[in-house]
Amino acid sequence: MSKKEALTRAAGELLWERGYAGTSPAMILQRAGAGQGSMYHHFSGKADLAAAAMARLSEQMRARTEEALAGDGSAVARLNSFLDLERDPLAGCRMGRLAQDHEVVADDVLRATTADFFGWLGRRLTEVLTEGVRAGEFRPGTDPDLMASLLMATVQGGYVLARAHQDPAAFRRAVDGARRVVADLAASPGQG
């Protein structure tokens, strides 16, 4: 693994664990096993390295999420696959945590990474929901855009609650609520 790759990986881990303000270049260098020179050779500074690290995290999450949402299964099954993705509630969402960070939101490049990720996720969920409505899996009155937002928000909020209580069960309750909503939408497809 190149030093550049090690730095990007280490920065990503630390941003997830400690946020932007809580992560110092010195910490990143130590975890990556690199010196100052490597970092400032490959990146212009902390913000630049963070941008690369966040792009990497976003790409990984997209790949994992697309695995759950793609496939031949029903829309209900695919949405449940999304909700069932293995997550670490106490650690929080890599993108969601960073979107709460002051420094990330204040930097257009960094914030764009979070906006792109959630933009993509919202569109994909909306597509799956739309397919479900067309296939008659959901009530005709179902609003795919609204439900996509609801599903994303439930997962993100579940993380917040789990961290506040320091209890993964709080995350599961929220996601179970979302699962229930999906089931209810599917239970009475002829009702509108």
Place this chain on the structure above:
Amino acid sequence: MSKKEALTRAAGELLWERGYAGTSPAMILQRAGAGQGSMYHHFSGKADLAAAAMARLSEQMRARTEEALAGDGSAVARLNSFLDLERDPLAGCRMGRLAQDHEVVADDVLRATTADFFGWLGRRLTEVLTEGVRAGEFRPGTDPDLMASLLMATVQGGYVLARAHQDPAAFRRAVDGARRVVADLAASPGQG
């Protein structure tokens, strides 16, 4: 206003705006118009002042929220009052933002503030939902605990999405989804 009060207030504002790691004693002193001595006379340090500030924020939020949830109205109306509370989506939730903070979660005293708040909120929402089920406003099969988690998570997640997109509309979509769920639960009370 006493210096102690000014410090607590200023610390609360800054914690909301910039998070724990991003808020320095110097910033707090400047905003409060106080010197180092005042702060270290009234508080043992940054963490102690943050604890006082968070307790104050939590108390304010509880009062505001209780206003929406109390009263003689129907459960549906009270839950909608909760969802309709005036919020600043781009700023994020005072407690929710801090629950995502590494330093807050790592400090038992600070984290307990967030746990207490969301614990209280969850119980109150569950109570209102339970009353609604008893009164026949909701389907008998409605799970108050699950729905309370869903409502809290939706609001918290809405904040995350709004900050990621830097667009309050993302918050509104998520909360509209929650409103829809409440309406659906109420629409067919005899269905189970």
Place this chain on the structure above:
DNA sequence: GTCTATAGTAGGATAGAC
């Protein structure tokens, strides 16, 4: 109680050797 002065440590970036 509140102030200013001071101090030690860490954050973030640069310089220049190899």
Place this chain on the structure above:
DNA sequence: GTCTATCCTACTATAGAC
């Protein structure tokens, strides 16, 4: 490309005067 040495600033806390 990578390293170490160095620099300036900010962070957090203490000391001691008023």
